[in-house]
Structures are given as structure tokens and as C-alpha cells.
Amino acid sequence: MAFVITQPCIGSKDASCVDVCPVDCIHPTPSERLYSRVEHLYINPSECIDCGACQPACPSNAIYQESAVPRQWRQFIQINASFYR
Ligand code: SF4
Ligand code: SF4
Numbered sequence: 001m002a003f004v005i006t007q008p009c010i011g012s013k014d015a016s017c018v019d020v021c022p023v024d025c026i027h028p029t030p031s032e033r034l035y036s037r038v039e040h041l042y043i044n045p046s047e048c049i050d051c052g053a054c055q056p057a058c059p060s061n062a063i064y065q066e067s068a069v070p071r072q073w074r075q076f077i078q079i080n081a082s083f084y085r
Pocket of ligand 1: 002003020021022023024025026043047048049050051052053054055
């Protein structure tokens with residue numbers, strides 16, 4: 001199980017989540033080259049330890065535990081994972 005970044009991150013991308021993640025599994029960070037080229041950030045599902053720290057830190061309510069992702073944004077589970085393949 002992992003947390004997932006969804007649609008509301010698009011247009012925000014403020015990286016508050018990056019600052020609180022204890023295992024640095026949210027990318028690209030603002031210091032990474034890809035940051036300016038992506039629409040939103042992605043959580044690496046194989047590194048996320050499911051701590052939940054990023055969720056309250058997100059001003060856009062874009063982050064959900066995988067099992068709680070709203071139906072209209074379920075495709076983001078795959079979109080987050082695919083970024084790391
Ligand atoms: S749930 Fe925890 S480990 Fe997973 S992305 Fe959020 S802050 Fe990082
Ligand atoms: S805190 Fe929320 S809006 Fe900001 S980058 Fe992370 S997921 Fe996107």
C-alpha cells in the first residue's frame with residue numbers, strides 16, 4: 001500500500017509534500033531537472049512507507065491512501081507508479 005498524488009496537484013506542484021516525506025519518495029523535487037517538465041509530482045509506491053505525513057501537508061488535498069483514492073482519480077494510482085518504471 002502507498003499514498004498517491006492525484007489531479008489537484010496539477011497547477012499547484014508546490015512541493016510541501018516533498019519537505020515532510022521521511023523517505024524522500026516524492027519526485028521530481030524542485031531541485032531535480034524534471035520538475036519544470038511534469039504536471040504534478042509522483043509518489044514512488046515501492047518506497048512509500050505509508051506514514052501519511054504528506055497528506056495533511058498538501059494544501060490542495062491531492063494526496064490519498066491508495067485504498068481511498070476517489071473513484072474519478074483511480075487512474076493516478078497507475079500514473080504515480082509508472083513514473084518510476
Ligand atoms: S505516506 Fe509518508 S512515506 Fe509515503 S509519500 Fe507520504 S510522507 Fe512519504
Ligand atoms: S503538497 Fe500537494 S499540491 Fe503540493 S506538490 Fe505535493 S501533492 Fe502537489
